[in-house]
Amino acid sequence: MNNQKLILTEHLSKIYKMESTIVAALQDINISIDYNEYVSIMGPSGSGKTTLMSILGCLDSPSSGSFYLDGVDVSGLDDDDLAVIRNHKIGFVFQTFNLMPRANCIKNVELPLIYAGVPADERHERAIKALQNVGLGDRMYHKPTELSGGQRQRVAIARALVNNPSLIFADEPTGNLDTKTGEEIMKLFADLWRNGNSIILVTHEEDIAKHAKRIIKLRDGLVIDDNINPTPIYI
Amino acid sequence: MEKFYDIIHQAFDSIRSQKLRAFFTLLSIAIGVFAITFSGSLTNSIDSTVNAQIESLGRYTFFITKVPAIQMGGNDWFKYRNRPEISYRQYLDLQEKTEDYAVVTGSAKSTGFTVKFGDLETDPDVTLVGTDHNFFLTSDLEISNGRALLQSDIEFNKNFAIVGNDILVKIFPNNPDVIGKEIKIDNKPFTIIGTLKPKGALLGQSQDNIIIIPLSQFLTKFSSQWEQDVVLIVKANNPVEFSYILDETIGQMRIIRNLKPWQDNNFEVQTNESLSDQFGSLTGYLTYFGVFSGIIALIAAGVGITNIMLITVKERTREIGIRKAVGAKKRLIVLQFVSETIVLTLLGGLFGTIFGVVVGGGLGIFVGTSFTISVKWVLISLTISVLLGLASGVFPAYKAASLDPVDALRYE
Numbered sequence: 001m002n003n004q005k006l007i008l009t010e011h012l013s014k015i016y017k018m019e020s021t022i023v024a025a026l027q028d029i030n031i032s033i034d035y036n037e038y039v040s041i042m043g044p045s046g047s048g049k050t051t052l053m054s055i056l057g058c059l060d061s062p063s064s065g066s067f068y069l070d071g072v073d074v075s076g077l078d079d080d081d082l083a084v085i086r087n088h089k090i091g092f093v094f095q096t097f098n099l100m101p102r103a104n105c106i107k108n109v110e111l112p113l114i115y116a117g118v119p120a121d122e123r124h125e126r127a128i129k130a131l132q133n134v135g136l137g138d139r140m141y142h143k144p145t146e147l148s149g150g151q152r153q154r155v156a157i158a159r160a161l162v163n164n165p166s167l168i169f170a171d172e173p174t175g176n177l178d179t180k181t182g183e184e185i186m187k188l189f190a191d192l193w194r195n196g197n198s199i200i201l202v203t204h205e206e207d208i209a210k211h212a213k214r215i216i217k218l219r220d221g222l223v224i225d226d227n228i229n230p231t232p233i234y235i
Numbered sequence: 236m237e238k239f240y241d242i243i244h245q246a247f248d249s250i251r252s253q254k255l256r257a258f259f260t261l262l263s264i265a266i267g268v269f270a271i272t273f274s275g276s277l278t279n280s281i282d283s284t285v286n287a288q289i290e291s292l293g294r295y296t297f298f299i300t301k302v303p304a305i306q307m308g309g310n311d312w313f314k315y316r317n318r319p320e321i322s323y324r325q326y327l328d329l330q331e332k333t334e335d336y337a338v339v340t341g342s343a344k345s346t347g348f349t350v351k352f353g354d355l356e357t358d359p360d361v362t363l364v365g366t367d368h369n370f371f372l373t374s375d376l377e378i379s380n381g382r383a384l385l386q387s388d389i390e391f392n393k394n395f396a397i398v399g400n401d402i403l404v405k406i407f408p409n410n411p412d413v414i415g416k417e418i419k420i421d422n423k424p425f426t427i428i429g430t431l432k433p434k435g436a437l438l439g440q441s442q443d444n445i446i447i448i449p450l451s452q453f454l455t456k457f458s459s460q461w462e463q464d465v466v467l468i469v470k471a472n473n474p475v476e477f478s479y480i481l482d483e484t485i486g487q488m489r490i491i492r493n494l495k496p497w498q499d500n501n502f503e504v505q506t507n508e509s510l511s512d513q514f515g516s517l518t519g520y521l522t523y524f525g526v527f528s529g530i531i532a533l534i535a536a537g538v539g540i541t542n543i544m545l546i547t548v549k550e551r552t553r554e555i556g557i558r559k560a561v562g563a564k565k566r567l568i569v570l571q572f573v574s575e576t577i578v579l580t581l582l583g584g585l586f587g588t589i590f591g592v593v594v595g596g597g598l599g600i601f602v603g604t605s606f607t608i609s610v611k612w613v614l615i616s617l618t619i620s621v622l623l624g625l626a627s628g629v630f631p632a633y634k635a636a637s638l639d640p641v642d643a644l645r646y647e
């Protein structure tokens with residue numbers, strides 16, 4: 001493929017069947033995202049943002065439709081293949097940080113490298129570098145419980161970056177942070193984008209979504225708007 | 236794979252988060268492993284002690300008795316009971332008929348006697364052995380002072396005694412010169428002609444609380460008429476012809492006891508080998524019992540461990556979600572939780588092993604056997620602990636590995 005996209009979906013849908021009801025969390029999603037784009041997925045609660053991110057992040061499979069990541073049809077892959085893709089190509093940043101509470105920062109950041117089979121010494125070095133890159137060079141041996149929310153989110157970002165993924169997902173990354181700390185994290189994402197990373201930001205807040213260069217709006221599992229943001233903040 | 240240290244660390248976290256449950260589970264692993272190591276090691280020790288003991292009696296010696304030394308099961312009791320005793324007469328006959336190729340010793344034994352000298356007396360627990368001049372050839376007892384029995388002592392039915400150390404200590408507390416003194420055994424007078432070298436204890440029992448007298452004296456004074464049963468100890472003169480001598484002696488014994496060719500032997504022949512075999516099967520039972528109860532305890536422990544790990548998996552659902560999100564394959568999650576379980580069970584196993592070795596050793600000292608720490612049984616126990624971890628960890632680990640990452644990350 002000539003003009004291969006980072007992400008390409010065709011008629012993607014996700015349906016949750018429960019005892020009495022059927023929830024169409026996503027319906028007929030057709031989107032295409034290029035390398036080094038900075039995209040917000042925005043919508044009210046329950047609109048399907050996290051569901052979409054899970055599928056695009058290879059954590060979950062769609063009910064129907066197809067999804068190409070890096071030109072590879074991902075919809076037919078099994079759990080272990082998806083794990084390898086997540087390990088090599090994708091980094092996640094969550095609203096609740098999702099760090100391992102008993103491990104220190106370095107151990108947390110090393111985790112993807114462990115599953116990538118990187119030798120211990122190199123693992124350690126790369127984790128330290130990633131932590132320094134997010135400004136946590138002086139907190140490396142602290143445990144998450146000894147850090148502030150903003151610092152925790154930086155650890156999570158370092159973990160998302162450490163294996164040089166092609167794509168970073170951030171699901172409400174500022175949701176548990178105060179405004180000022182949230183802004184600092186958003187600046188960090190802008191830096192990442194400038195350094196060539198592709199970022200997909202999931203949020204229900206207009207103010208946060210506005211940091212991206214493109215905003216995709218969801219409602220009731222449908223894409224209702226997909227436009228360039230002419231005035232991205234920090235960029 | 237994470238470093239070994241991390242796995243141990245996680246395993247300890249699992250223990251810490253469920254202290255009480257973990258305590259009882261580790262305890263039951265320890266008990267199970269203890270039962271196995273302990274019974275294994277103890278029976279090993281008993282075996283080697285008994286074998287050494289039997290060996291010291293001489294390899295080319297065998298016993299002829301009315302009933303077997305050890306009877307397994309009760310079915311044959313009547314058969315043995317109704318056999319005619321081996322009499323003093325038969326003893327003399329066998330001695331005479333086999334004198335060209337074997338030495339025959341007759342011996343009879345009973346316990347519960349009181350020995351007196353002057354005002355001093357022993358407890359009623361002395362063992363009395365009636366035997367003959369050949370006794371010291373086939374026994375590992377030795378004379379320390381005075382002399383052994385002579386053939387004439389038996390023939391002329393002399394009331395002579397050779398006395399063991401425990402008795403001397405009690406009735407001659409500070410009198411080293413005991414030869415020629417007259418003692419009373421259950422009020423019957425005997426003259427001391429010799430003393431025995433002390434031997435110490437075996438299986439918790441002193442071997443020095445013993446008096447040796449002529450067989451004729453024993454049978455006439457200390458056993459009722461219908462209990463005139465003599466144990467014959469036969470020592471082959473020529474080791475090379477042992478099996479021939481064994482057959483020949485059995486043949487003579489059949490003639491002496493008037494057995495027709497079609498009749499079975501109505502006496503037992505016990506070589507040292509057959510004796511140690513019988514001990515072997517006895518200790519074998521002990522081992523089976525220990526291993527069996529150990530396995531029961533381990534099965535209980537296995538169920539407990541599986542439970543602990545299931546709770547651990549539930550508590551760490553989010554962590555499992557994180558691991559999957561950053562790229563952990565199923566089998567690595569399985570490996571992690573199985574390894575953690577093995578660390579747990581191995582820990583319990585180690586406690587049990589140490590406990591087993593220490594208690595086994597203590598008991599070995601107590602009963603006077605040389606206790607050998609059985610490396611074989613320690614290794615068996617630790618292997619069992621690892622297998623237990625594997626068996627009880629696989630299901631929780633598989634459950635962890637099968638979690639859906641999206642659900643796991645959302646888990647509160």
Ligand SMILES: Nc1ncnc2c1ncn2[C@@H]1O[C@H](COP(=O)(O)OP(=O)(O)OP(=O)(O)O)[C@@H](O)[C@H]1O
Nearest residue numbers: 016023025043044045046047048049050051052204
């Ligand atoms: N595992 C599930 N089983 C059933 N329904 C689900 C499941 N996960 C999500 N849904 C439903 O799918 C719809 C979309 O959920 P999703 O979590 O994607 O929303 P969201 O846009 O991320 O909302 P929020 O802003 O509150 O995080 C919701 O109606 C939700 O109830």
Ligand SMILES: [Mg+2]
Nearest residue numbers: 049050051171
């Ligand atoms: Mg959401």
